[in-house]
Every structure is written in structure tokens, then in C-alpha cells.
Amino acid sequence: MLLQPKKTKYRKQQKGRVRGKATCGYTLEFGEYGLKVLEGGWLTAQQLEAGRVAIVRTAKKGAKIWIRVFPDKPITKKPAETRMGKGKGAVEGWVAVVKPGRIIYEISGVPEEVAKEALRLAASKLPFKCKIVSREEI
Numbered sequence: 001m002l003l004q005p006k007k008t009k010y011r012k013q014q015k016g017r018v019r020g021k022a023t024c025g026y027t028l029e030f031g032e033y034g035l036k037v038l039e040g041g042w043l044t045a046q047q048l049e050a051g052r053v054a055i056v057r058t059a060k061k062g063a064k065i066w067i068r069v070f071p072d073k074p075i076t077k078k079p080a081e082t083r084m085g086k087g088k089g090a091v092e093g094w095v096a097v098v099k100p101g102r103i104i105y106e107i108s109g110v111p112e113e114v115a116k117e118a119l120r121l122a123a124s125k126l127p128f129k130c131k132i133v134s135r136e137e138i
Helices: 045-059 112-125
Strands: 033-037 041-044 064-067 073-077 090-098 103-108 130-134
Touching: 033 112, 041 045, 041 073, 045 064, 045 090, 045 103, 045 112, 103 112, 112 130
Parallel strands: none
Antiparallel strands: 033 103, 033 130, 041 090, 064 103, 073 090
16 A cells, blocks of 8 residues: 555645755664655655565565655646646646655564665666665664
């Protein structure tokens, strides 16, 4: 099941832009290993779920996984072949706004090589350059 808010104050949001580095969520808080994003942008709920599935399949039992971002920004789209005007399009999906340095996933309870392989596979599902970080490095 894809992540999305149960309810929001407003149905639609403006695009905005991603500027600067992450000011929160840039250190490991829960797990032993994490996946840090090196670029900024939007992370869709589908991409987040694909990365989570990759981690779960690789790490198997005993692993504890944390997802540190939540897709709470609605993205709208107008239907194909629609004339301009007539208002903003319907909500198409949800994204998380991610700044460089943000930790996306954390994992613990598995050996180092298993954790790193799981995070490497998750990184391949994401549209950003990523780096695997551990508690020893920090």
C-alpha cells in the first residue's frame, strides 16, 4: 500500500522549489545503517515503496526498517489533450520533498554486508545519487 496522508488541510499545493541542504533528518537516529540522499528533489510514494520492498526482500527476517520521509505533498495533473485554463488539475499522486543530506531509510538487526546490499538495491530504485552511511562513520 502506498503512503499518503489520511487528510490534509488543503487539497492542492503549489510546486515550490528545493533549495539548500537538509536541516533535519540528516543523522542516523534509529538504525545502524542508513541511506543518505546527495541530491534534492521529489521522491514519489511509488519510488519510496519500491525501495522499501527491495530492502525487505534482501534483509529478510530479523531486520528492523525505518522510513524517515513521508510523501505529504499532492501533485496534480490535467488530463491529456485538455485545453489550457479551467483551473488546476486533479491530484495525481503524492511526493516527499527531499533535500541533499536527508536520510531516507534506516536498517538494523542484520549483518553489515546484508544491510549494505539491501540499501544498495533500494538506492537503485530512487531517482537520486545516494550514499550508505553507518554509525561508525558518524
